[in-house]
Amino acid sequence: MKEKTYVEDVDRNMYDFRNDEKDAYRIKSGLTEDIVEKISEEKHDPQWMHDFRLNSLKIYHEMKVPDWGPSIEGLNMDNIATYVRANTKMKGDWSEVPEEIKDTFEKLGIPQAERTSLAGVGAQYDSELVYHNVRKEVEEQGVIYTDMESALTGEYADMVKDHFMKLVTPHDHKFAALHGAVWSGGSFVYVPKGVSVEIPLQSYFRLNAAGAGQFEHTLIIVDEGASLHFIEGCSAPKYNVANLHAGCVELFIGKNAKLRYSTIENWSKNMYNLNTKRAKVEEGGVIEWVSGSFGSHVSYLYPMSVLNGEGARSEFTGITFAGKGQNLDTGCKVVHNAPKTSSYVNTRSISKDGGISTFRSSVVVSAKAKGSKSAVSCQSLMLDDISRSDTIPAMDIRTKDADVGHEAKIGRISDDAVFYLMSRGISEEDARALIVSGFADNVSKELPLEYAVEMNNLIHLEMKGSIG
Amino acid sequence: MENMKINQLPSKTWNWLKMNETAVSGISVSGAHEGNLEIPEGITKTVCPAGLPDRFKDIAGGMGSDMDMLVKESAAGAVLLSADSDVSGEPARIRFAYGASEHSLNTFGILAKEGSNMTVIMDMAAERNDAPVRTGTTAGVSPAAVSLIEHAGLSSVQTKLILEKNAKVTLVQIIRNKNAKTVLNDIGAKVADGAKLSVIHLFLGGDKVYNGCKAELIGKKSNFTADIAYTVADDCMLDMNYVALHEGKKSVSEIRTDGVLHENARKLFRGTIDFKKGAAGAVGNEKEDVLLLDDDVVNQTIPLILCAEEDVEGNHGATIGKLDDDLVFYLESRGMALAEIYKMMAKARIDAVLRFVPDEKTKADVASYLESEGSNGCE
Numbered sequence: 001m002k003e004k005t006y007v008e009d010v011d012r013n014m015y016d017f018r019n020d021e022k023d024a025y026r027i028k029s030g031l032t033e034d035i036v037e038k039i040s041e042e043k044h045d046p047q048w049m050h051d052f053r054l055n056s057l058k059i060y061h062e063m064k065v066p067d068w069g070p071s072i073e074g075l076n077m078d079n080i081a082t083y084v085r086a087n088t089k090m091k092g093d094w095s096e097v098p099e100e101i102k103d104t105f106e107k108l109g110i111p112q113a114e115r116t117s118l119a120g121v122g123a124q125y126d127s128e129l130v131y132h133n134v135r136k137e138v139e140e141q142g143v144i145y146t147d148m149e150s151a152l153t154g155e156y157a158d159m160v161k162d163h164f165m166k167l168v169t170p171h172d173h174k175f176a177a178l179h180g181a182v183w184s185g186g187s188f189v190y191v192p193k194g195v196s197v198e199i200p201l202q203s204y205f206r207l208n209a210a211g212a213g214q215f216e217h218t219l220i221i222v223d224e225g226a227s228l229h230f231i232e233g234c235s236a237p238k239y240n241v242a243n244l245h246a247g248c249v250e251l252f253i254g255k256n257a258k259l260r261y262s263t264i265e266n267w268s269k270n271m272y273n274l275n276t277k278r279a280k281v282e283e284g285g286v287i288e289w290v291s292g293s294f295g296s297h298v299s300y301l302y303p304m305s306v307l308n309g310e311g312a313r314s315e316f317t318g319i320t321f322a323g324k325g326q327n328l329d330t331g332c333k334v335v336h337n338a339p340k341t342s343s344y345v346n347t348r349s350i351s352k353d354g355g356i357s358t359f360r361s362s363v364v365v366s367a368k369a370k371g372s373k374s375a376v377s378c379q380s381l382m383l384d385d386i387s388r389s390d391t392i393p394a395m396d397i398r399t400k401d402a403d404v405g406h407e408a409k410i411g412r413i414s415d416d417a418v419f420y421l422m423s424r425g426i427s428e429e430d431a432r433a434l435i436v437s438g439f440a441d442n443v444s445k446e447l448p449l450e451y452a453v454e455m456n457n458l459i460h461l462e463m464k465g466s467i468g
Numbered sequence: 469m470e471n472m473k474i475n476q477l478p479s480k481t482w483n484w485l486k487m488n489e490t491a492v493s494g495i496s497v498s499g500a501h502e503g504n505l506e507i508p509e510g511i512t513k514t515v516c517p518a519g520l521p522d523r524f525k526d527i528a529g530g531m532g533s534d535m536d537m538l539v540k541e542s543a544a545g546a547v548l549l550s551a552d553s554d555v556s557g558e559p560a561r562i563r564f565a566y567g568a569s570e571h572s573l574n575t576f577g578i579l580a581k582e583g584s585n586m587t588v589i590m591d592m593a594a595e596r597n598d599a600p601v602r603t604g605t606t607a608g609v610s611p612a613a614v615s616l617i618e619h620a621g622l623s624s625v626q627t628k629l630i631l632e633k634n635a636k637v638t639l640v641q642i643i644r645n646k647n648a649k650t651v652l653n654d655i656g657a658k659v660a661d662g663a664k665l666s667v668i669h670l671f672l673g674g675d676k677v678y679n680g681c682k683a684e685l686i687g688k689k690s691n692f693t694a695d696i697a698y699t700v701a702d703d704c705m706l707d708m709n710y711v712a713l714h715e716g717k718k719s720v721s722e723i724r725t726d727g728v729l730h731e732n733a734r735k736l737f738r739g740t741i742d743f744k745k746g747a748a749g750a751v752g753n754e755k756e757d758v759l760l761l762d763d764d765v766v767n768q769t770i771p772l773i774l775c776a777e778e779d780v781e782g783n784h785g786a787t788i789g790k791l792d793d794d795l796v797f798y799l800e801s802r803g804m805a806l807a808e809i810y811k812m813m814a815k816a817r818i819d820a821v822l823r824f825v826p827d828e829k830t831k832a833d834v835a836s837y838l839e840s841e842g843s844n845g846c847e
Contacts, residue, residue: 068480068488362485367763385745385778392481395788397767400760403789410743410775410782 024126027083029211033057036181039083043149043184048161056170056180063174070298070327070356075272080244082182084126084209090147092133101125108235110204118231120145122203124216127184138197144190145201148217151188160188163219167250167278167306175246175274175300179215183248186216191226193254200229200262205247207236207267213244220251220259222285227258235295238268242297245271251279253287255309260288267295269325274300283309283338290446291318293330302360304333307341307369317446318347322355322387331360331378331393336369336402345376348440351387362394363404370401380410381439469495469541472534474652475680475709478740479774487736487770489532490678490707492650495622500544501572504563510555511586514548520577521548524628529656530680530709531626538652539575539626546575551586556638559587559827564623565595568647571622578627580635580663587638589830592623594647594673621645623674624652631663633687639665640825642834643679644672651677661687661716668824670834671698671706671727672841682711685719685750693722697821699814701730709738712754714747714780723754726821728814729765740772741782748779758788759817761810 025042027035036057040050065072088098094111095102105111105123114121120134122145129147138145144156151160170180187203207214222228236243245267253259259279267273273296279287289303305314316332334343349357359378380389391408413435421431476489507513519539529535549560566572580586623645631637645651651674659665665683683692692712700706712721723739741752758767771784791813799809815838825831 068482360481362482380773380775382775382778382780385748387778388776390479390772390774391784392477392479392770392772394481394485394487394770395768395786396485396487397758397760397769397788398765400763400765400790402760404787406769406771406784406786408771408773408782408784410773411780412778 024087024209025085026081026209029079029081031057031060031077031082031178031182035082039182039184042083042085044153046153046157049152052165053181056177059170060174060177060181063177065174066300069300069329072272072274072298075242075244079211079241081209081212082215083184084212085128086125086130088130090129091131094131097131101130104206104208105131105204108204108206113202118202119197119199120201122147122187124185124203124205124214126207126209126212127214129185134201141195141197142192143195143197144188146188148186148188148219151219156188156190159190159221160219163221163250163252164217165248165250167252167280168248168276172276176248176276179217179246179248179276182213183215183217185214186218186247189220189228189230191222191228193223194225196227197229200231202231202233205232205234207243207245210239211241211243213246216247218247218249222253222257222259224254225256226254229260229262232261232263235266236268236271239270241270243268243271244274246274248275249277251287253279253281253285255282256284257282258286260290262290264292265295265299265301269295269297271296272298277301277303278306279304279314280306280308281312281314284311285309286313289314289316289318289332291316291330293318293320293328296328297325299328299330301330302333304335305343306335306337307343308337310339310341312338312341314343316345316347319440320347320349320357320359322349322351322357324353324355327356329358329360333362334364334374336363336365336372336374338369340371341369342372343374345378347378349378349380349389350383350436350440351380351389352383354386356388358390358392360392362396364396365399365402365404367398370399373403374405376406378408379439381436382410382412469534469538472538474531474534474678475707475738476532477738477770477772478711478742479772481770487738487768490736492678495538495650496571497538497542497544497573497622497624498571499542500574501564501566501570501623503574504565505547506561507549508555508558508560510551510553511560512550514550516546516548516577518545520546520575520628523630524577527628527630527656527658528682528684529626529628529654530682530711531652531654531678532680535626535652535654535680538624539573542573544573544575546577548577548579549588550579550581551584552581554585556585556587556636556826559589561830562588562590564590564592564645566593566621566623566645566647567595569620570647573624573626576625576627578629578637578639580629580631580637582632583634585636587640587826589640589825589827590625591642591830591833592625592645592651592653593642594645621648622650622652623648626654629655629657629665631657631659631665633660634662635660636664637666638668638826640668640827640830642670642672642830643674643677644837646673649675653677653679655681657683657692659683659685659687659690659692662689663687664691667694668821669694669696670818670821671700672818672837674704676705676707678707680709682713683721684713685716685721687716688718690716690719691721694724695821695824696723696725697818698727698735699730699818700727700733700735703732705734707736711740711742712752713742713744714750714752715744716750717747718749719747720750721752725756726817728759728761728817729767730761730810732764734766736768738770739784740774741784742774743777743780743782745776747777750777750780752780752782754784756786759813760788760790
């Protein structure tokens, strides 16, 4: 009988620490109009946002829970506190952040990363940003990087109002409506025309409170000819009760502009991650998604690219690692809505220890998208026979002048490959580890390892590769 | 049945894509069609007025339980074909010639006993080739007159198969009923150790054609292949659901689809390879190539791989697009008109599958039909 090599699970110890909720403001659990009113009051919303929240709540109650993905029966909104605020205001200097919270982010390596390789950092702790800073030289380029609350009432208030939940509307799905009702925190970024931000901005989201939800909103507008790399990281300690993340990311990429949006998602295994991300790309613009999904108990995550201008392009590179107790339903959506648009999707998923990984995608080519091209490639690796891996890709093509290709593969580690490597003097254990590492390599090399410090300890798969 | 839900995906996806299932309404059946059955020596035909024997009851078809309900409600009886030896030299031929307003349902059982080998060919055609005329498509006919001869018929066939150990069945179905507004065709099979089921589907006509096909590979080294070719034109629609369910160790499935869409045609292809736990050593492949010839076509493709077993290999691929410009230029430079090129390409796709049909008579008949009809499915 063949002996199997054990592949290490994601090492989460470095994220699994927690702070007491002392002096924190915590709204009562549940989801009622009174609670939404209270959040709006706490956040000093302008009237339109107050009304928007209440309307979103109404839509939430009207919409059904998805009937197609992993079960979310364990999530009871009556037990979720939708707003938890640490007893601090947002700071622009790490030294002013309360010691305990500062410790948290230091353990996660955020201040160090800011010093060495980031143009700006936003750090959210539970429902509110506790730190936000952007390098002076980037600020001088006219780049705006601030928290959503400040943006909502500041100089860019009109721009926020014009874009907020216009791409992902509350009618999109039940948890987009929930987000509209109780959102808090997140970042607003505006990159002016022709400005190229050479080093990335990063927002890091930490959910410390048990039985709470995090609903940050990220709104990024990259104007004509500009470029940006934005990194999003997230983690939480593990609790015995369900936590919820229902964030929303809206990206507007102008003519000939470029945005790379990288995410390393490492929520704890009691987290329901029901996140929505969407980009609208104008003529000649480019959106690059790099997505690593490692944590959460249940994930629904499908970044969507709407290619709205001629020649717009999207790339999606993703890796999902589903271990024990995890049901990760990930993938992407692309809508080709203009001529000569192109999309490329390349994903890998690994399932082990009873983990369930589902790759789900859709490529829609509308009648307007003549001369468009799309290629989708997804590969899945099963590391044992108690896990599960599914691929569910859909294509909807409504013009003859399109070139669409799709390929998918599911399998196990090839015995022939192991034999070949062993014949070159490599032990079986190393050979198998090398193959798994190679399987994930073309994705992992795109992940911004040097910026997202937590990635270093994420997988004991010995991923190798150059930094993309 | 007033409302049927058919061709459900084994694992649902986003509802907005409208691919999870298909709703069909207003289906009513008045009885079985009197087909012409040519049954060769070695195949036994048994008429079953009360439906198929019990051992067929738990076989699920690709269309799902609503189709079973329709069969039950119709009480149209069934015909059982069985073989216990190799009788593949001469196929059983079943020819339907549907009238313009028929609403029929036929049920067949195919029992291939251990080690047997049989071929069954079902040709679902219209009574008269010149019968179909659709509203607004015929010059010189008043709208009122056209509506009188608009397609109204329903032809439905359900076939359940049992392949015992090392049995082999080739089932060929040619669907070209241009008299039907709606065609329902459903297949369900259980395939035992070492048995092999080959399904050949040629979709050449019918306003709205719904096809379900599910093979449960329950036996070790059981095998299922589906070779599918279609040409859909005009305002016609083809809705398919193929499922290869791997339960047996080292079971193998191949689903190969090749088709052409013209004019305002719509097509939805669902193909699923489902590896159940325990199907160690199983291999499943599926592939679809779609040629889009006109701008108003709608192509939907959703190929699934569901996997609960580590030691398997599953692959799927799809290519969707128009004819290569260089090829069109080359053929035009040789004097071919674009319409001829399209016709040739559509015919080539049908021919590629037709060559697998193990019956020269059927091949010649279909080739002649393609020649006269222009490969356009429902023009």
